[in-house]
Amino acid sequence: MTFGERITLIRKQLKWAQEDLAKKVGTSAPIIGRYERDEIKPSIEVAAKMAELLNVSLDYLVGKTDVLLD
Numbered sequence: 001m002t003f004g005e006r007i008t009l010i011r012k013q014l015k016w017a018q019e020d021l022a023k024k025v026g027t028s029a030p031i032i033g034r035y036e037r038d039e040i041k042p043s044i045e046v047a048a049k050m051a052e053l054l055n056v057s058l059d060y061l062v063g064k065t066d067v068l069l070d
Helices: 003-013 018-025 029-036 044-054
Strands: none
Touching: 003 018, 003 029, 003 044, 018 029, 018 044
């Protein structure tokens, strides 16, 4: 799975809209959409914040592991 697919999967499991995640991260829904479609990649700081908010490891988001949290 790609970075974007993983964000989408977890976000939907949490029943959050793109707008919900965007507000928590401090960006806009269109940017979250672009991350989810793998059109752009976030900075390491934004990716780390998303991992924390989604309650998964950064390694999970970038595809280094399939374990959500260690």
